Amino acid sequence: MKSKRWLHLLAAIALAFAPAGLLRPQTAAAAGISWPAGQVLPSFSSPAGTLDVMDVTTEYKYEAEGSQVAHRTGHPDGNGWQAQTSIDAPDDFLVYGPYATDIPTGPNIAFYDLSIDNNTANNSVMVTVDVRDNTTGTVLATRDITRQ
Secondary structure, eight states: OHHHHHHHHHHHHHHHHGGGTTTSOOOOOSTTEEOOTTOSSOEEOOOOSSOSOOOOOOOOOOOTTSTTSBOSSOEEOSSSEEOOTTTSOSSSOSSBOOOOSOSOSSSOOOOOOOOOSOOSSOOOEEEEEEEEOTTTOOEEEEEEEEOO
16 A cells, blocks of 8 residues: 555656656756766766866965075974074074066965964964065065964
């Protein structure tokens, strides 16, 4: 008796969705794609001989331990450049540079990795990051980073 009810239910679902074409794959609207009836997955044409989109992003990466940046305080710690209270001179440049002249003009973005090992004390400014024009020395942008 239960199996007969399931058959009726499945038949009702099929009748409801059949006009909308939801029980069979739709024909592909995108160029280069075909989806024949009875085929589980679509077929794709061969890639074009030329690319439509190209990513020409160039990344400029400078490591703190590398020769392209300079330091007035701190010391290498094996995984970056470290400054420690009572060991390294305070209030001086931890890292400065590189003074690269080969980065093209445009909407460039700089990323920094910075760790502060004691973030439970006060919320004082720990680091000020600034970006300067290499030719004029003009500060273009600045940001304070607090302990917390």
